Every structure is written in C-alpha cells, then in structure tokens.
Amino acid sequence: MIQKSDDIIIKTLARILVPFIQIYALYVIMHGHYSPGGGFQGGVILAASLILLMITHGVKDTQKRISEKAVAIFSSSGVLIYAGIGVLCLVLFGNFLDYSTLAKILHVDPAHARSYGILGIEIGVGLAVMAVMFSVFFDISQGESSGEDKEN
Amino acid sequence: MEVTLLIEAMDTSFRLMEDARRQAVDLLNTAVKLTSETRTVEEKNIQAIFTGAQESKSGFQNLVVTFLMLFAFWVLLSGKYDLFHLALGVICSLLIAYLTHDLLFANVRVGDARVIAWRFFAYIPWLLYQIITANIYVASVVLGPKQRVKPQIIRFKTKLESDISWVTLANSITLTPGTITMDIRDGEFFVHALDKKVADDLNAGEMEDRIAHVYMEADHIYVQDALDVAPIFGELKKGL
Amino acid sequence: MNEFLFSIGIGLCILVFFVLYRVVYGPGVFNRIAALSAIGTKTLIILLIIGFLYNRVEMFIDISLVYALLNLIGTLAAAKYLEMEGVKQ
Numbered sequence: 001m002i003q004k005s006d007d008i009i010i011k012t013l014a015r016i017l018v019p020f021i022q023i024y025a026l027y028v029i030m031h032g033h034y035s036p037g038g039g040f041q042g043g044v045i046l047a048a049s050l051i052l053l054m055i056t057h058g059v060k061d062t063q064k065r066i067s068e069k070a071v072a073i074f075s076s077s078g079v080l081i082y083a084g085i086g087v088l089c090l091v092l093f094g095n096f097l098d099y100s101t102l103a104k105i106l107h108v109d110p111a112h113a114r115s116y117g118i119l120g121i122e123i124g125v126g127l128a129v130m131a132v133m134f135s136v137f138f139d140i141s142q143g144e145s146s147g148e149d150k151e152n
Numbered sequence: 153m154e155v156t157l158l159i160e161a162m163d164t165s166f167r168l169m170e171d172a173r174r175q176a177v178d179l180l181n182t183a184v185k186l187t188s189e190t191r192t193v194e195e196k197n198i199q200a201i202f203t204g205a206q207e208s209k210s211g212f213q214n215l216v217v218t219f220l221m222l223f224a225f226w227v228l229l230s231g232k233y234d235l236f237h238l239a240l241g242v243i244c245s246l247l248i249a250y251l252t253h254d255l256l257f258a259n260v261r262v263g264d265a266r267v268i269a270w271r272f273f274a275y276i277p278w279l280l281y282q283i284i285t286a287n288i289y290v291a292s293v294v295l296g297p298k299q300r301v302k303p304q305i306i307r308f309k310t311k312l313e314s315d316i317s318w319v320t321l322a323n324s325i326t327l328t329p330g331t332i333t334m335d336i337r338d339g340e341f342f343v344h345a346l347d348k349k350v351a352d353d354l355n356a357g358e359m360e361d362r363i364a365h366v367y368m369e370a371d372h373i374y375v376q377d378a379l380d381v382a383p384i385f386g387e388l389k390k391g392l
Numbered sequence: 393m394n395e396f397l398f399s400i401g402i403g404l405c406i407l408v409f410f411v412l413y414r415v416v417y418g419p420g421v422f423n424r425i426a427a428l429s430a431i432g433t434k435t436l437i438i439l440l441i442i443g444f445l446y447n448r449v450e451m452f453i454d455i456s457l458v459y460a461l462l463n464l465i466g467t468l469a470a471a472k473y474l475e476m477e478g479v480k481q
Contacts, residue, residue, distance in 0.1 A: 002472070008336055010468065012319040019252045021461060023222045026244040027229050028454070030237070035454050045458065048465050055465075055472050065251075231450065 002141050004058030014056040021049040029126045033115065039122035043129025050134050059141070068138070071131045078128030085120050097121075214257045217265065219249040221256075271366045278362065283328055286350065290329040293347055305334070306343045306351055310360055317367045324359055394445060401441040408434050425470050432463035 005011060029042030054062045086097045094101035099117030100110035108116075226241040227233075257265070293300050312318055322333040325343055330350035334342040345351040411434075414427040436456045443452025 002476075005472070008315055009319050009322050009333075012315055015255050019218065019222060019248055019256055020225060022248050022252070023225055023245065024229070024457065024461075026248070027226060028458075030240050030244070031230060034232070035451050037454065041458075045461065048461065052465055052468070055468055 002054060002059050004061065005056050010056050014052050018049050018053055021052070022046060025049065025126075029122055030119065032119070032122050039125030040129055042122075043126040044133065046126065046130040047133035047137075050130070051137055054137070054141075059138070066134075068135070071135050071138075074127050075131035075135070078124045078126070078131065081124030081127070082121055085117060085124070089117070211253075215249055215253045218253045218256050219245050222249055268367060271368075275362060275366050279324055279327070282359075286329045286353075289349070290346060300347070302347060304345055304348070304351055306345055306354065307340055308343070308355070309340050311369075312360065312364055312367070313369055314367065317363050317369065320366070321360065321363050324363070325354065397441050397444050401438055401445075404434050404438050404441075408438075421474065425467060425474075429463060429467045432459070436460055 025042045025045035027042075028037035028045060029039060032038035032042075050062065050066065053065070085099075085102075089098045089101050090096050092101040092104060097117075099114040101113075102117050103110045103113040106113055106116060222245040223241055226245055227238075230237055230241065310318070310321065312321060318336060322336060322341070325331050325333045325341075330346045331354055332344045334344055336342070343354065345354065408431055411427050411430050415424050415431070418424045418427060436459060439452050439456045439459065440449070443449045443456075446452075
C-alpha cells in the first residue's frame with residue numbers, strides 16, 4: 001500500500017498541479033485533429049495526474065476522490081461510447097463506423113459529421129484508457145503489499 | 153499602525169461582549185428551569201451566527217475562480233476561437249472545476265486572493281534578477297580552483313506560517329543557483345549551500361521578508377477578517 | 393537566426409553527453425535518477441529548438457509540455473519506490 005508522503009513540498013505541488021494537468025489532458029483529447037494528440041495520449045495524461053495524486057497523498061485519500069466503482073464505470077462507458085457510435089452508424093443504414101451517415105441526425109454536411117464522429121470516439125477511448133491504466137497501477141500496488149504480507 | 157490598534161480594540165471589545173453574553177446566559181440558564189430548553193436553543197442560534205461568520209462559505213467562490221483559471225488556460229493553449237471549441241472549453245473546465253475545486257484553494261481565504269495574486273506577479277521579476285546574479289557568481293566559483301568550493305548545510309526556522317509560503321520559499325531557494333532545499337522537518341529548513349557568500353545571502357533573510365509580504369503575513373489586517381466581522385455586528389447588538 | 397539556434401542545440405547536446413557519463417558510471421541508483429532528470433530538462437529545450445528549425449513551434453510546445461510532466465512524475469515515482477524499498481528492509 002502506498003503510504004501518504006510526509007513531505008510538505010510535493011504534497012502542495014501535487015495539489016496545485018493536478019487540475020492543470022487534467023485540463024491539459026482534455027485539451028489534448030479535443031484537439032486531436034490539429035496537433036499531436038488524440039484519445040490515447042489524453043487518456044494517458046489523465047491517468048498520470050491520478051497517479052501523481054496517489055503517489056503524494058496516499059491511496060486512501062485518492063480513493064475518496066475516485067473510488068474503484070467509479071473507475072469500473074468509466075472504463076465500461078468508454079467502450080460503450082465507442083461501440084455505440086459505431087452501431088448508431090449501422091442503424092442509420094451505413095457501414096460500421098461510417099460517420100457520414102450521422103449527417104442526418106446532426107444536420108451538417110458529411111465532412112463535419114465525420115469530424116464530430118471521430119471526436120466522439122476519441123472521448124470514449126480516452127475514458128477507457130484512463131480507467132484501465134489507473135486500475136492496473138492500483139492493483140499492482142495492492143498485490144505487492146499483500147504478497148509481502150504472505151511472506152512474513 | 154492605527155488600523156492595528158483599531159483591530160485590537162475591536163477584538164478586545166468583542167471578547168468583553170462575548171464574556172458578558174456568556175455570563176448573562178449562564179445566569180438565565182440556572183435561574184429559569186422551565187424555559188431552560190428554549191434558552192439553550194437561542195444560545196445555540198447565537199453561537200451558530202458566530203461560527204458561521206468565521207468559516208468562509210467560499211465553496212461556490214472556489215468553484216468559480218477555479219473555472220475561470222482553467223478556462224483561461226484552455227484559451228491560452230488552444231489557438232482556435234470559434235464557437236465550437238470555446239463551448240468545448242467551457243464544458244471541460246466546468247467538469248474539472250467541479251471535480252477538483254477543493255484542491256486548488258484549500259487554505260486561502262477568498263477576499264485575500266486578489267491581493268496575493270497581484271503581489272505574487274510583482275515578486276517574480278525580483279526572483280529572476282536574483283537568479284541571474286547568483287548564476288554569474290556560481291559560474292565564477294565553479295570554473296575556478298577547487299579550493300573555493302566549501303559546501304555547507306544550514307538549518308533555520310522561518311517566521312512564515314502557512315504551507316504555501318513554505319513551499320514558495322523552498323522552491324525559490326532551489327531555483328536560485330548555489331542553494332538547494334533538502335528537507336523541511338518540524339518547521340525547520342535544511343538547505344545545502346555551495347559557498348559561504350551564498351549562505352550569507354540566504355541568512356540575511358531578504359527572500360523571507362519578500363515572501364511574507366507576498367502572502368500577506370507581514371501585514372496586520374486580513375481583508376477577509378474585516379469582511380467576516382461586519383455582518384455579525386448587527387446580530388451582536390440584537391442578541392444582547 | 394536558424395544558425396544561432398542550431399549552434400545552441402549542438403551545445404546542449406554536448407552538455408547532455410557530459411551528464412550521460414554520470415548516468416553510466418554513477419555509483420548507485422540515486423546518481424542515475426538525478427542525472428536522468430537533469431537530461432530531461434535539456435531535452436525540453438532541444439525539442440523546442442527543433443520546432444523552431446522546422447517552423448512548426450506550436451506542435452512541439454505540446455510535446456515539450458508532456459515530456460516535462462512525464463519527467464516529473466517519473467522522478468517522483470522512482471524516489472517513492474526507493475523509499476519504500478528502504479522501509480521494507
């Protein structure tokens with residue numbers, strides 16, 4: 001179990017930095033068309049912010065903020081958004097993930113519909129990546145402490 | 153100076169009035185047994201007015217200020233100012249401000265925040281000037297003969313009180329070449345310095361004074377204290 | 393302007409090689425971690441200089457910010473792991 005660090009400098013710095021890191025991660029997700037980024041990169045940066053919080057403030061305080069149940073819901077809803085948009089295009093008489101058929105719902109021309117479709121998928125991917133990376137880190141840190149307890 | 157005296161006078165007068173009120177309430181409580189329940193309920197109301205004025209109900213204001221800062225950061229990062237991207241920015245900033253608004257401003261009272269921000273931006277050019285002069289001195293020491301480098305560790309206690317000012321002082325010491333903050337333990341700073349001149353510059357304490365001025369610990373009034381006290385003046389008069 | 397930035401980039405690369413000596417030969421793991429963190433700071437500036445040379449600074453600023461963030465979190469995580477190792481022994 002990762003204990004709470006008793007060093008005041010990194011606790012204060014992590015507390016101040018985490019909102020800015022998260023808004024930077026959302027910027028990277030949303031601007032995937034124009035600059036390097038996209039869904040996977042933004043999800044990794046979001047997970048990095050949560051790992052920073054976990055390293056400095058300990059596992060218990062981070063779990064008060066985002067519980068394991070919320071992480072599981074995030075990962076599932078990320079995949080749901082991805083598959084949901086694909087099936088929506090299928091329902092509207094197109095191929096799977098053929099975003100130009102979304103133009104009927106959104107009332108824009110097919111080029112813009114493709115742009116919005118990809119944006120939606122990137123958001124789903126970002127959520128799923130963040131949830132999975134956070135839970136992997138959490139499980140490894142838990143498993144290590146229980147393993148050493150069994151040794152002792 | 154006069155304001156300090158005024159605030160101290162107000163403080164003593166509040167204490168006197170509170171003592172008098174407490175004694176009066178005690179007398180009433182012991183004298184009347186039948187209505188004792190309603191008396192303690194009234195005393196709880198007056199107590200709630202005192203404590204309610206002192207905790208700043210700044211949850212909502214924290215949210216708004218965090219939202220504005222995050223949205224300004226978004227606009228700075230993204231070069232596109234059309235409606236779609238700005239709307240996306242508003243939604244994302246709102247979401248993150250709602251999730252993390254108690255992280256950013258945990259200890260600062262809201263009435264002070266504007267003054268502190270302005271003084272902080274005035275402190276940064278002085279820090280840059282110190283970095284440049286210390287840089288030149290450390291370069292001259294390091295490129296010279298080896299005997300000029302005499303590393304030493306200094307311990308000192310500061311007069312600063314809140315954790316943000318400690319962190320600002322530690323970071324400023326580390327940013328200035330020649331000194332590195334190693335640890336802060338029980339309120340004592342452990343600093344590793346390269347040379348005696350750099351250590352003397354640190355012990356003179358000018359950086360501490362400037363940081364105390366930035367975070368309003370050298371002044372004798374706090375803006376938020378005056379704002380807290382003002383509305384309960386009337387209640388005090390009514391409750392006595 | 394391009395030549396000036398290019399020469400500064402070459403100078404920073406030479407400085408990185410000096411610090412690389414400490415990464416390879418540093419006795420113990422703490423020297424290596426501190427040297428890696430120092431290399432990270434030089435890498436940021438080299439990335440920005442490359443961005444200027446290719447005339448697409450906006451793209452490389454995003455990359456530099458991400459690398460600065462990962463440098464910080466990597467150093468903190470390594471230090472935390474070594475602290476816990478010491479406690480377990």
